[in-house]
Amino acid sequence: MRARRYHQFCGLARALDVVGERWTLLIVRDLLLGPRRYGELLERLPGITTNLLAKRLRELVEAGLLEKVTLPPPASTEAYALTQAGAALEPAVMALAGWGGRYMDKPRRDDRVDVGWALLSLKRRYRGGGGGDRVVQIRVGERSFALRLLPDSLEVKERVPDRPDAIISLGVAELREALFTEGGRSLAKLARARAVEIEGDPSLLEDALRPLDGG
Amino acid sequence: MRARRYHQFCGLARALDVVGERWTLLIVRDLLLGPRRYGELLERLPGITTNLLAKRLRELVEAGLLEKVTLPPPASTEAYALTQAGAALEPAVMALAGWGGRYMDKPRRDDRVDVGWALLSLKRRYRGGGGGDRVVQIRVGERSFALRLLPDSLEVKERVPDRPDAIISLGVAELREALFTEGGRSLAKLARARAVEIEGDPSLLEDALRPLDGG
């Protein structure tokens, strides 16, 4: 841990002792989508400098929130992944992100926009129900995400799922309508209306995406 | 808002733009217990310096999270209170505090311990049920807290409640046993066992405190 601490016997203070420094929670957020390489993190965190990213990663590994892993072939390179302790930050990250939503009317000039961050916000509005375990692949441009719809949680990872039950391909604009536009159509509604390209059994898709309604 | 921003169109980044600076969330946490005067905050935040506290308070008022209020007589002095936007941070504060709980095995030497912070943690473990609206006063030394037990939320404020349904007086040690000791007796169990001093209708207390069991 760090020298500059709050010295308070309080869960919040303890948490901030570990993840309260600048950039730290943003790194955790990006890793919630899956393991990332140093260069990927550097590219996705606009404005962070190499020295600072390296320092944060080192600290987070020391703190036990991250670990270096070797990606499976064909990549086979090193990457950083959340440990269980790191992944346990998800509720806190989501709660903060939910609160910050009030400042997200629209992107400012020079704001970086990222599809992965947007999809993570689905976790907050997901209201499971149904007993299934469906995997939906979302393709936006070159990037693919695996949404696993479980009874009471939604898993969102950036990767190509093995055998998705359905595939939805759409553009950034449609995704933004689905996720952020007040009164816009939800992802499920867009799929239902065939406003986006889909593959897979439509009735299954209907079932699988229902929990994503009401966004 | 601040010059040093993340420039990311993401709820988390937006939130950290506003409350990501050092000390900020700790100030919010203390104000969750009710309005506080400058000097009280200064005293409860060990290590913060006068200039920094003043700066943070100014920024938070500008950001619309805090407002200066005049306390009711007989105090009649100025104090800082959360606005609705500020109070909306509660779930995020609680989620972070819950995560930080894993680092709270025991207070370190030179850790400040505060009964108010401890009682705030009750909000996380509260599982309402019951249809009531009971107010329980908790007295620890000179300090009094009002716990209002609602069907699906617990309100915790540091003040003397008007007409509490019950009053529990206990020492810091008992409170710590109830809140933090693994396998220790919950506040409700301590009350039931008459291990702490109580006033009020015991059966009502039984009812009112049941949601606090299982801590």
Next chain:
DNA sequence: CGGGATCCCAGCAGATACTG
């Protein structure tokens, strides 16, 4: 070329003294 380490400087945090 990915994955860092080094150096330098600006700005924020920390300590103390002082003031309305």
Next chain:
DNA sequence: CAGTATCTGCTGGGATCCCG
């Protein structure tokens, strides 16, 4: 009591350099 003013030192930001 509720801050402001001033000084200092650390941390984060920016550019460059290094190494396998």
